[in-house]
Amino acid sequence: MKKISLKDIAKMAGVSTSTVSFVLNGKAEQMRISKPIVEKVHQIVKKSGYQPNRVAVSLRTGKSKIIGLLVDDISNQFFASCAKFIEDEANEYGYKVIFCCTENDAHRARTLLNILNYQQVDGFIITPTVKMNKDIEQLVQYKKPFVLMDRYFPEINTPYVLVNNYSGIEKGMAHLIRKGYKRIGFVTVDLKMIQMDMREQAYKDAQKKEQPASKQKLLLKLPINCTDDREATMQTIISFIRDTELDAVFFATNYLGILGLESIQQIGLEIPRDIAVICFDDNDIFRLHTPAITVIRQPIDKIAKSSVAILMDQLGAGKHKVQRIQVEIDPEFVVRKST
Amino acid sequence: MKKISLKDIAKMAGVSTSTVSFVLNGKAEQMRISKPIVEKVHQIVKKSGYQPNRVAVSLRTGKSKIIGLLVDDISNQFFASCAKFIEDEANEYGYKVIFCCTENDAHRARTLLNILNYQQVDGFIITPTVKMNKDIEQLVQYKKPFVLMDRYFPEINTPYVLVNNYSGIEKGMAHLIRKGYKRIGFVTVDLKMIQMDMREQAYKDAQKKEQPASKQKLLLKLPINCTDDREATMQTIISFIRDTELDAVFFATNYLGILGLESIQQIGLEIPRDIAVICFDDNDIFRLHTPAITVIRQPIDKIAKSSVAILMDQLGAGKHKVQRIQVEIDPEFVVRKST
DNA sequence: AAAGTTCACAAAATCGATTTAGCTATGTAA
DNA sequence: TTACATAGCTAAATCGATTTTGTGAACTTT
Numbered sequence: 001m002k003k004i005s006l007k008d009i010a011k012m013a014g015v016s017t018s019t020v021s022f023v024l025n026g027k028a029e030q031m032r033i034s035k036p037i038v039e040k041v042h043q044i045v046k047k048s049g050y051q052p053n054r055v056a057v058s059l060r061t062g063k064s065k066i067i068g069l070l071v072d073d074i075s076n077q078f079f080a081s082c083a084k085f086i087e088d089e090a091n092e093y094g095y096k097v098i099f100c101c102t103e104n105d106a107h108r109a110r111t112l113l114n115i116l117n118y119q120q121v122d123g124f125i126i127t128p129t130v131k132m133n134k135d136i137e138q139l140v141q142y143k144k145p146f147v148l149m150d151r152y153f154p155e156i157n158t159p160y161v162l163v164n165n166y167s168g169i170e171k172g173m174a175h176l177i178r179k180g181y182k183r184i185g186f187v188t189v190d191l192k193m194i195q196m197d198m199r200e201q202a203y204k205d206a207q208k209k210e211q212p213a214s215k216q217k218l219l220l221k222l223p224i225n226c227t228d229d230r231e232a233t234m235q236t237i238i239s240f241i242r243d244t245e246l247d248a249v250f251f252a253t254n255y256l257g258i259l260g261l262e263s264i265q266q267i268g269l270e271i272p273r274d275i276a277v278i279c280f281d282d283n284d285i286f287r288l289h290t291p292a293i294t295v296i297r298q299p300i301d302k303i304a305k306s307s308v309a310i311l312m313d314q315l316g317a318g319k320h321k322v323q324r325i326q327v328e329i330d331p332e333f334v335v336r337k338s339t
Numbered sequence: 340m341k342k343i344s345l346k347d348i349a350k351m352a353g354v355s356t357s358t359v360s361f362v363l364n365g366k367a368e369q370m371r372i373s374k375p376i377v378e379k380v381h382q383i384v385k386k387s388g389y390q391p392n393r394v395a396v397s398l399r400t401g402k403s404k405i406i407g408l409l410v411d412d413i414s415n416q417f418f419a420s421c422a423k424f425i426e427d428e429a430n431e432y433g434y435k436v437i438f439c440c441t442e443n444d445a446h447r448a449r450t451l452l453n454i455l456n457y458q459q460v461d462g463f464i465i466t467p468t469v470k471m472n473k474d475i476e477q478l479v480q481y482k483k484p485f486v487l488m489d490r491y492f493p494e495i496n497t498p499y500v501l502v503n504n505y506s507g508i509e510k511g512m513a514h515l516i517r518k519g520y521k522r523i524g525f526v527t528v529d530l531k532m533i534q535m536d537m538r539e540q541a542y543k544d545a546q547k548k549e550q551p552a553s554k555q556k557l558l559l560k561l562p563i564n565c566t567d568d569r570e571a572t573m574q575t576i577i578s579f580i581r582d583t584e585l586d587a588v589f590f591a592t593n594y595l596g597i598l599g600l601e602s603i604q605q606i607g608l609e610i611p612r613d614i615a616v617i618c619f620d621d622n623d624i625f626r627l628h629t630p631a632i633t634v635i636r637q638p639i640d641k642i643a644k645s646s647v648a649i650l651m652d653q654l655g656a657g658k659h660k661v662q663r664i665q666v667e668i669d670p671e672f673v674v675r676k677s678t
Numbered sequence: 679a680a681a682g683t684t685c686a687c688a689a690a691a692t693c694g695a696t697t698t699a700g701c702t703a704t705g706t707a708a
Numbered sequence: 709t710t711a712c713a714t715a716g717c718t719a720a721a722t723c724g725a726t727t728t729t730g731t732g733a734a735c736t737t738t
Binding site: 059 | 342390391392393394395397398403405412413414415416419420422423426427430435436437438439440453454455457458459597600601604623624627628629
């Protein structure tokens with residue numbers, strides 16, 4: 001079928017397209033369209049099932065009612081969950097979501113940003129990659145609405161939403177120390193992004209407070225692309241755990257945790273008898289693992305909702321004014337059997 | 340900044356917008372635009388970083404270069420992976436992806452389909468929900484390009500891509516029988532969709548062939564909304580396993596498998612000593628479980644790529660003609676420790 | 679009764695592209 | 709020398725909405 005247009009409705013109602021448009025956009029009163037005509041138009045619209053062509057509306061108004069979601073990798077559980085909540089929430093505001101995966105590649109991210117911009121998306125929710133600061137600065141400069149999620153650049157003043165990483169690690173460390181663990185290792189990744197820095201700092205601070213004299217570094221910092229070669233990375237983790245004689249190990253991300261569990265399995269250590277395990281970021285695997293793994297859980301729903309709210313506020317579509325545009329959400333501490 | 344338009348380029352080059360458009364769309368030769376002008380335009384375009392406003396192009400051409408992806412729930416590992424491959428592949432063809440979650444609700448699906456249609460998406464990749472047949476028929480009628488994924492309606496002749504469910508279960512059953520298991524249970528869900536029917540049928544056929552005389556039904560068919568109340572469902576599974584005295588259990592989907600593992604853990608049975616476990620559809624959890632779970636793996640990348648290829652073919656954007664528009668992809672059988 | 683307001687809508691411009699039809703200058707054939 | 713073709717562009721229509729400006733009739737005001 002060919003779709004019904006505004007013109008068709010106008011013809012059917014015997015009025016001009018402007019009149020129909022006014023009626024449909026709630027400007028009938030303002031434009032002094034008479035009641036009978038308003039009703040007639042509404043009736044015809046309803047009967048015909050007319051819906052405006054969003055593309056034409058976009059062109060004219062410059063608003064597409066589409067937001068762009070840029071994440072590292074949508075197949076990652078964390079981002080997939082984010083995406084789901086974001087889509088759901090955006091729907092509430094009448095917005096659709098286009099998503100793209102940056103694969104943590106700044107160049108790819110730039111291309112995508114550019115394309116989406118010309119696709120006329122109204123705004124972005126972005127988990128920025130390393131070296132993406134220039135592009136983010138551009139967005140600020142051009143006053144393009146956006147909000148960063150999961151990370152941000154401390155040197156750029158932008159809206160962002162993320163979990164309070166420092167407090168999460170702090171809680172975890174306090175728990176381990178309370179439980180009496182002495183040699184607590186920390187496995188992280190050298191991402192050079194704020195969220196990882198915070199986690200590492202929190203670990204170091206806790207460590208220093210507890211064992212100020214300790215010389216040996218119980219910290220393993222894996223290269224950024226460590227997931228490319230799972231086997232090699234596992235070997236590194238295995239050596240680390242063996243060499244440092246840990247009694248507890250804290251994994252800084254969920255994929256490190258998963259690799260870590262496999263490594264521990266390979267060594268043949270029993271959790272928590274031989275070694276305690278705790279991980280930042282929850283995952284089905286941790287919940288179902290035997291024993292279940294203690295984690296710092298990110299409240300993904302809150303992160304997603306807050307991000308959307310902040311973006312919508314910038315788009316003028318906000319339901320209620322948001323108070324803060326830089327939000328750190330408290331993580332949940334979930335104690336399970338592994339500690 | 341305000342973006343550069345075709346008009347601006349035309350002005351800069353001292354030519355008409357039509358000329359610029361012809362040049363940019365590779366119609367310079369056909370329209371007999373002289374070499375010097377072609378080059379001048381190209382140069383100015385490059386220097387200015389001009390990119391056409393996709394919305395205007397959409398309005399004029401009726402092609403948005405956006406496809407709509409409708410899945411049950413993007414936060415589900417399977418769909419998340421699909422989404423990733425689809426986005427990646429669509430990118431290759433210059434298409435963007437808008438996604439929506441149907442939550443397996445036909446009404447919601449209809450609304451989304453409708454909205455996306457007016458959003459001018461060029462085509463759809465859909466994992467249809469139950470009772471969505473009417474809407475799918477409409478798409479066929481209106482000749483809207485689309486392809487079904489993971490399921491289809493046998494009574495409607497449409498393009499679809501899915502794993503060969505029958506053969507997957509068949510392989511799994513053959514394996515179990517070969518291993519000597521006698522009392523093989525099957526836990527499935529009453530979805531009333533083709534993919535589940537096929538799996539069930541394959542199980543029954545294998546069962547009949549092996550133990551034609553067996554009277555007791557070793558089949559548990561859970562209600563469709565069984566994931567809403569995890570605890571209750573686990574109790575049902577626990578009773579089923581206990582009452583039927585299984586020596587092996589086949590879970591028909593990955594979420595059933597996960598519930599099943601938790602149930603088996605609760606009973607305190609040891610895999611595979613007390614009971615063997617096999618599951619349709621892989622998952623990180625199964626790989627990392629102790630012991631690792633034997634699965635029938637869906638080759639998600641192939642499913643995604645094939646779906647996109649079939650859709651692109653309909654959109655006239657296909658790189659190479661696709662041979663078949665109804666594709667069943669062979670699953671992979673991954674033997675692990677649980678059988 | 680002429681002039682100014684208000685009413686209730688319609689006409690036309692606009693968004694930024696694509697595409698068809700048209701127009702001018704030059705070259706060629708009759 | 710006129711007619712006709714061709715080359716090399718441009719003008720204008722178009723997609724389907726929104727929004728500014730216009731307009732005829734009724735009504736007020738002086």
